[in-house]
Amino acid sequence: MVTLKQIDIFVRLADIGNMGEAATALGMTQPALSQQLRALERKLDLQLFERVPKGMQLTPSGRKLLAQARTVIASTRDFTDAADHIAARPAGTIRFGVSPTLGPYLMPRVIKILHERYPDLRLFIREGIPSKQQADLAAGQLDMLLSPMPIEGKGLRVEPLFRERLRIIAPPDDPLVSLPELRKEDFAGRMFLSLDHRHHYHRQLEDICKNLGATILADYEGTSLDALQQMVGSGLGLAILPHFYIRSEAGGLDVVRIAEPAGWEQHRSIAAAWRASAAFSDLYAEVAAVIAEEGRRQR
Numbered sequence: 001m002v003t004l005k006q007i008d009i010f011v012r013l014a015d016i017g018n019m020g021e022a023a024t025a026l027g028m029t030q031p032a033l034s035q036q037l038r039a040l041e042r043k044l045d046l047q048l049f050e051r052v053p054k055g056m057q058l059t060p061s062g063r064k065l066l067a068q069a070r071t072v073i074a075s076t077r078d079f080t081d082a083a084d085h086i087a088a089r090p091a092g093t094i095r096f097g098v099s100p101t102l103g104p105y106l107m108p109r110v111i112k113i114l115h116e117r118y119p120d121l122r123l124f125i126r127e128g129i130p131s132k133q134q135a136d137l138a139a140g141q142l143d144m145l146l147s148p149m150p151i152e153g154k155g156l157r158v159e160p161l162f163r164e165r166l167r168i169i170a171p172p173d174d175p176l177v178s179l180p181e182l183r184k185e186d187f188a189g190r191m192f193l194s195l196d197h198r199h200h201y202h203r204q205l206e207d208i209c210k211n212l213g214a215t216i217l218a219d220y221e222g223t224s225l226d227a228l229q230q231m232v233g234s235g236l237g238l239a240i241l242p243h244f245y246i247r248s249e250a251g252g253l254d255v256v257r258i259a260e261p262a263g264w265e266q267h268r269s270i271a272a273a274w275r276a277s278a279a280f281s282d283l284y285a286e287v288a289a290v291i292a293e294e295g296r297r298q299r
Contacts, residue, residue, distance in 0.1 A: 105245045
């Protein structure tokens with residue numbers, strides 16, 4: 001009989017694509033993971049993965065089974081949560097996914113408020129690529145997700161929370177900073193730094209650059225907002241930073257300056273999401289309300 005552990009291994013390896021990293025994520029040794037995977041393939045009489053130069057890749061058979069496997073994992077998590085809910089046991093730990101463009105400056109205050117209101121509640125916070133975390137949420141590997149919109153996924157409840165302004169930053173000695181009034185045309189041909197192309201941030205920056213007649217510097221993708229700020233401060237180019245980040249202790253304007261054209265009103269919409277079928281859906285809605293309250297407070 002196929003076990004839940006084997007299905008979990010299948011889903012995790014499909015998401016990560018590397019045997020060693022998947023084993024670490026599951027708290028297993030690589031030989032043990034490999035043994036369980038071979039046992040699963042024998043039981044199904046199917047080859048689910050094939051080796052490629054960069055790791056492991058799903059076969060056509062594996063791709064066809066992945067959606068059903070995610071449903072099994074999510075349903076198992078929801079079943080366990082429902083039992084805890086019926087037994088009046090608290091959620092205990094929420095596995096919380098958050099984009100690195102939000103977590104460092106928004107979550108510390110949120111965690112403080114949540115701890116005061118729910119002393120027994122714990123947040124296991126995992127930063128990651130929003131699209132990847134949406135898949136983890138649908139598969140039951142995360143309980144909640146905080147991310148820029150859009151958030152997409154079957155069976156998810158998406159709760160819009162607040163809008164956050166986006167600010168253009170430049171080096172302190174950039175000619176843009178000294179102009180008395182900036183126009184959109186002043187940004188034509190300028191280079192913007194970005195994050196990994198899988199972030200919502202990158203896709204929104206593509207639209208902004210197209211509107212300004214600017215381009216994205218493809219050779220330098222930052223790994224965090226801090227990295228973008230520091231690279232801009234060194235004179236490498238321009239960038240977009242969220243308003244709350246600039247206002248936070250983590251951000252600031254020590255090494256950069258605001259430089260925006262007249263009428264600049266770009267923003268992003270932030271939302272929380274969880275599986276609509278989750279037994280602790282009411283609790284997740286309360287957590288989302290706390291985050292929304294903090295987001296509005298920081299405007």
